[in-house]
Amino acid sequence: MSMTDVLNAADITKAAEAFHDPESFCHKKFFHLVGLKKKSPADVNKVFHILDKDRSGFLEKPEVQLILTGFQPNCRALSDKETKHFMDAGDKDGDGKISIEEFASMVAES
Template identity: 65%
Template sequence: MSMTDLLSAEDIKKAIGAFAAAESFDHKKFFQMVGLKKKSADEVKKVFHILDKDKSGFIEEDELGFILKGFSSDARDLSPKETKTLLAAGDKDGDGKIGVEEFSTLVAES
């Protein structure tokens, strides 16, 4: 399954473009722009599994740095600061990674 099976390619392109500048990433605006906020809980979980590149059941800090590439291969990497900000927003239990439920909560809060 690819991201465009779940989200509009046009919405993804617009959202990636909106955050092309370094230090501009805002996960709340990004999730709204790609249409993730409007998706069902099951669809949000499918997006999580696409972003979980190593299939560990978690999105770890190193994977978070490449989260935009999970939506579009030509997207930029997040800066270390953006990655840490996103991890802090999503890691509710403080274990240093984001699980599927934490990801669903992160999207819902957007």
């Protein structure tokens, strides 16, 4: 399954372009622009599983750093600062990773 099976390709491109510049990433704005906020819980789960490259059931720091490439392969990696901000926003239980429930909560809050 690819991201375009769940989200509109034009929305993905628009969202990716909005955060092309380093230190510009905001997960709330990104989730809104990419159309994830309007999706069903089942679709949010599908997106999570696409981003969970190692199939661990969690998004760990290396996966978060490459989150934009999970939506569109030619995107940039997040900076260390952007990655830390995303992890801090999502990792509610402090275990160093983001669960599917924590990810769904992040999307809902955006």
